[in-house]
Amino acid sequence: MAKSNNDFFIDFEKLSRNRTILLVGRNWAFIFLISMLILFSFLGKYFFSLRNFNNIILGVSSLLLLASGETFVIISGGIDLSIGFVMGFVCISSSIIMRDLNAAGYSPIISIIAGSFGGLLLGLIPGIINGYLVAKLRVPPFIATLGMWGIANGLAWRLCEGFPIGFLPLQVRDIGNAYLAYFSPKKGFSFLIKPELTERGDILSLVKIIPIPILLITFILLIFAFILSQTKFGQHTYIIGGNVDAAIRAGINVPLNIIKIYMISSFFASVAGILLVFKLNMGVHTQYTSSYELFAIAAVVIGGASLTGGKGTIWGTIIGVLLIGTLNNGLMMMGLPIFYRFIATGCILIIAILIDQFFPELVYRE
């Protein structure tokens, strides 16, 4: 019986010695992303344009942050379901601080800074609690963070009573929707300051280069990619996810590390919430229908991480997020109804899991 099974399955060990297949297996998501970019450029008329790429990257900017935080948690062998609602909670609370300070007569700059840092600090609390529950009280991460999922959402709801938080200083919008540089055929280059244009044709031909939120996200991601891949803390994260007992025997302070990991996840969710305030110029609570946490987990897995822990990279996650965003946008630009887009994202996720499951030798990075 065992012999016939061996005959049935492909000899992965032999395959994994083939360098080309190894390379494809390890980078399938990236290769898939590039081929999708090429395919959609031919299929959709407006797909290949700077404006559309800005739209794709801005559309997934929240997901990019959430998934990057989730990467740390998943590598450590845990899961954080609360991120989407922590984002909503921070979005609401920091916008309330901004609105109220502004209404009380403080200058917009002070209101904005206080709101951003206030939101960031509040957003760390769920992470500390999640980490403490998982590390010290041994609550399974799924349950602990599911609890926080409800708490964060309930708090956000209580604070905003279901209404969006408006009446923020207008500078919020100007910062959140600014670009590093603009090029107008009429007025030439300008940095940070959007040129005043009145004609519709001129407005549409304005070239916008690198959105400010994306610049900030890139900066944060570089720092955390460095932490994950180059520091002791990063190494410990992989070891904890790979084998907790080995980590304890090696003298790693596992509980402290886990608390830090969940705080990182919460930190990313908070940054996402604050950026959302800047992008939308208002505070909104996270809708149940958005399922941010699930898409974040999906992106992390597509990016090569394993839900059992020990594997994954920030770069992989970025590719995972871009893959979901590009797939969605490309199909939308082709005019495909939303239902099919859901199906397509689902299929990609299943392929990712299959590759992870059946080709471990190919995907595993030494």
Add this chain to the structure above:
Amino acid sequence: MKKLIIGILLICLVLSFVSVACAAKLKIAFMPGIADPFYFTMEKGAKAKAAELGVELIVGEYPKAWGPEYQVPILKALVARGDIDLLFTAPTSTEALIPVLKEISDSGIPIITVDTYLGDGDYTKPSNYNFPLAFIGTDNFLGGQVVAGQLALMLGGKGKVFLENTNPDVSSVMGRELGFRAGIKMFPDMELVGVEYCLDVQETAAAQVNAALLKNPDLGAVFGVNVFSAQGAYQAITSAGLEGAVKVATWDATETLIEALKRGEVDLILAQMPAEMGALCVEWGFKYLTEGAEIPRKVIPGFFVFTQENVNDPEAQKYIYK
């Protein structure tokens, strides 16, 4: 131990008599459809009317998401109190809520459906869903047509329009979509270039409207069917620098949308009258319970259209959802 349990049961029994004895007031229950500004405003209108008439208003917990699976358990818990004289509710499904509400109605609690309805909403003809006393709410199809007509007026009867919807499985927003489609068809020079669904996520709505702007550089207007789709729409248009050039029409007059209208980022808001609907439910319910009055089977409170011209009128302020 036994004595303790018997003691507790006795106390419970006595307390339940006390609560029954206190219940001299009429009790009208309200079961909302979902936690959102629209139903909050409805509750406020109903509360004010209830206080005026000396009726006790009991409000069911607000479901966190739209759908019978969220609403029915809360609804059942609400009527299980056993002391409710009349129920008004927004059924979250035209079909799934029929047996549930029928059972409540059969147990002696008269029902009014508000904002949404059972079956096709016509309770006058023979059917298995004609047991509610009345439907009090908006005609979404008509509202969609009103928005189409108003936009046509703004655009001079010609141009391309885009529709940003929320969920393809909700009767109210689909009614708006169908009405809007029908309304636009009446103008031969107007064209609906696309429909997208953002599932109530504002970021998604913004990305979808951005894509529509990219595909149609000469887009004339966007209709966002509710708060979230509209906020995403005007965010996309404002960040493109096209506010005013691309008109934004929306539904539901929340304070944030009114603020955006005053800033010139939104051009038209169709306000329903949720406070009025809530008040009407309580008023007609009260009349039915106390005088046995005959209630009209369908009551439609109408719309109010906000534009930049009338948004500051004192008369208009009462239609803002607060």
